[in-house]
Amino acid sequence: MSDIPLIEMKGITKEFPGVRALDKADFELRKGEIHALVGENGAGKSTLMRVLFGVYKPEEGQIFVKGQETTILSPSHAQKLGISMVHQELLLVPSMNSAQNIALGREIQSIPGILNWRSIYKNAEENLARVGVEIDTAIPIKSLSIAQQQMVEIAKSLSWNAEVIALDEPTSALSPHEVSQLFKLLKNLAKQGVGIIFITHRIEEIFEIADRVTVFRDGHNISTWPINEVDIGKIITAMVGRQSDFISHDKSSTVKKEILRVEGLVNHKLAGVSFRAYEGEIVGLAGLVGAGRTELARAIFGADPITKGKIYYKGNLVKIKSPQDAVSYGIGLLPEDRKTQGLVLPASMESNLALVSYDKLSKYFIIKLKNRQNLAKDFVQSLKIKPAQIDKIVQFLSGGNQQKVVLGKWLARQVDLYIFDEPTRGIDVGSKAEIHQLMADLANKGACLIMISSEQAEILKMSDRILVMHDGKIVAELDRREATQELIMEYAAGIKKPMEVT
Amino acid sequence: MAKSRIDPQQSLETNTPPKTKKSHLTFQRIKLNFGKFALLIALFALAAIISILSPYFLKSENLINILLQASINLIIALGMTYVISTAGIDLSVGSILAVAGIVFALLLVHGVSLPFAILITILSGIIMGAINGLLITRLNLPPFIATLGTMGVFRGIALITSNGRPVYGLPAKVLLVISGRIGTIPIPVIIALFTALLAYLVLKYTLVGEYTLGIGGNEEAIRLSGVSVKRYKTIVYAISGLMCAIAGIVLTARLTAAEPIAGNGYELDAIAATVIGGTSLSGGVASITGTVIGALIMSVLRNGLNLLNIQSYYQQVAIGVVIIIAVAIDKMRKA
Secondary structure: OOOOOOEEEEEEEEEEOOEEEEEEEEEEEOOOOEEEEEEOOOOOHHHHHHHHOOOOOOOEEEEEEOOEEOOOOOHHHHHHOOEEEEOOOOOOOOOOEHHHHHHOOOOOEOOOOOEOHHHHHHHHHHHHHHHOOOOOOOOEHHHOOHHHHHHHHHHHHHHOOOOEEEEEOOOOOOOHHHHHHHHHHHHHHHHOOOEEEEEOOOHHHHHHHOOEEEEEEOOEEEEEEEHHHOOHHHHHHHHHOOOOOOOOOOOOOOOOOEEEEEEEEEOOOOEEEEEEEEOOOEEEEEEOOOOOHHHHHHHHOOOOOOOEEEEEEOOEEEOOOOHHHHHHHOEEEEOOOHHHHHOOOOOEHHHHHHOOOHHHHEEOOEEOHHHHHHHHHHHHHHOOOOOOOOOOEHHHOOHHHHHHHHHHHHHHHOOOEEEEEOOOOOOOHHHHHHHHHHHHHHHHOOOEEEEEOOOHHHHHHHOOEEEEEEOOEEEEEEEOOOOOHHHHHHHHOOOOOOOOOO | OHHHHOOOOOOHHHOOOOHHHHHHHHHHHHHHHHHHHHHHHHHHHHHHHHHHHOHHHHOHHHHHHHHHHHHHHHHHHHHHHHHHHOOOOOOOHHHHHHHHHHHHHHHHHOOOOHHHHHHHHHHHHHHHHHHHHHHHHHOOOOHHHHHHHHHHHHHHHHHHHOOOOOEOOOOHHHHHHHHOEEOOEEHHHHHHHHHHHHHHHHHHHEHHHHHHHHHHHHHHHHHOOOOOHHHHHHHHHHHHHHHHHHHHHHHHHHHOOEOOOOOOOHHHHHHHHHHHOOOOOOOOOOOHHHHHHHHHHHHHHHHHHHHOOOOHHHHHHHHHHHHHHHHHHHHHHHO
């Protein structure tokens, strides 16, 4: 390993309206190392990578590329410097084949304007060979598996002569076998001198792949260790900055009223789901991405059609054909993606907070503006939404505050069943704790909460009962006392035999 | 324009943000207002230039004429503003106007009383608009395609019912209620401004307005909030049809005849006025005052070019350039 690092970032600060995403962050990548970058959502990892890739310009700080101070102007500039990035959402053109995608933007031409297809395919095959996969270059990207697409993306980076490759959560959508293949490839690339930045949420992985690990929290690096000098406990403590605590809410053992009973729910993603949920409890829905948790939530809420099965709400058989029906029964859904499903981004906080309460806030189609303002002010205050201006356009709020607006929208209506799909994804630690507290309060007041989360720690921290989904079915029901991350994982991955759940 | 989302009464004093934030916010507000001011400034600048080149421009008779010329386009553009702010488009406005005009004229010719004829015509406009809405919401057709289709269908209906010939012989005296003047102000201008006021109030103070902007801003979020997106979208297209019917009545009254080919190309004028006014084609933000100013800018431009004896071919170039400049400025401002 040479002395001069490939990349050195010093004192990087990046602010967005309302949030300081990076606060004097340092990072270093050496030649031929695999450097894992971990931290909770909103810790600043992705922002740091976007700064490195020229997407964001930092307010402060210096970046050295192979010892030379450099201002990275744009992603294409970053690529010229040999820095490339494999995004979580792959940036390939689905309808084009792998050769076209690898060549994209730098197509080989026989005479200007005329594509030299023979060379384009040859170049693609060479780089795919370096990655070590066999992919028919004539097949369009959309017909390839996610793992194969990732390989194409990496091959594309190599065709740019990348010396630094950053991978953002590359394993989240891969099977165990595909993961081991990817790791083999990355180790191989590192041997060839490529520096690899590996962002992941799966802490166990880094012991298998990384040479060093850097933990991010609150917008800057907390510590960096060589992998053999650290254990999971140390990393997690550094990530959360405190002992992970359990939010307790009152567990009186009195018989609780049933709020929701689902029997044999079937649709395009659900293969017969049955469960019950009671007042005053938080039911955690665990499982891997694609297990059908979001689909279950949407089916109950009437957002997706169901082909078979029954839903009982407060003991009565109900037909929920649309979100409209669900809302009229008193069910609220905090959707998975607040930006595309939860918020009207160009509208004000006031408009968004009022969205499901117009039966109270209007008469004969006329909006009672005064009441609406008061409602918005109340929730902005009680949820500590910042800035505390109800006419603020929600687009300009930070993720945590945006999520509070979506939450406030349902709180304003006072529903009895809340379905929370990834309630704290991508928001800062402070807002996360506040939202957790709010959820506990709601349960204490007798509401029934169903929470979907891909974060095991959150499931374990918040749930009274945990339902694990796999392949469109509920495969386990665990009491909070018996549940462990390992147990949940075994059910979620389909390793352990499903138990009988009703 | 984002400004219309912000209640002016909701002043800064109601909250007490830290001082730095306040100045930041005031700046933001100036920026938000800038678009609308810029539009007004553009209108006055245009008027100033034309009035220097042609002294006749500022004569009250000419100014009133400008308003009169703008009124039909404005009425249609108001409906278009609703449609566009849901991220939709209505290409059938000119055809609906023609059908409405024919319906109105035929009713009058057959001796139906004026109020009743107006009522039926307006209903026909609402129905045609609702058909657009149903095609879009029930058959899931893209608005462009659905209204491209009905543009042809409605135009055909206008031609069929009138045998392709203008409907003459309307009671001119009766029609003065619509086409006459109160003092020096033409009644069509009053109708247009009254419609604009109504459009403004509905957008700002009713659920229809709130959900119109919401659907344009994020249709899925509105749906997941338990709102019937289909119903409100249909209402929006029905509003556009209603506006076209009003425009059709006004146009027919002014000409004391109904042309089956009336309104050809009006959709482009209406879209232009809306877009110049700052309503975003991607939906979610709308400005009624912007649309009013947009329609006026187009009318002033046409009038000025006429006064300066510039061939009408050049007018098309000028209007096209204005649209491009207006939207480009808007984009730059937002960037």
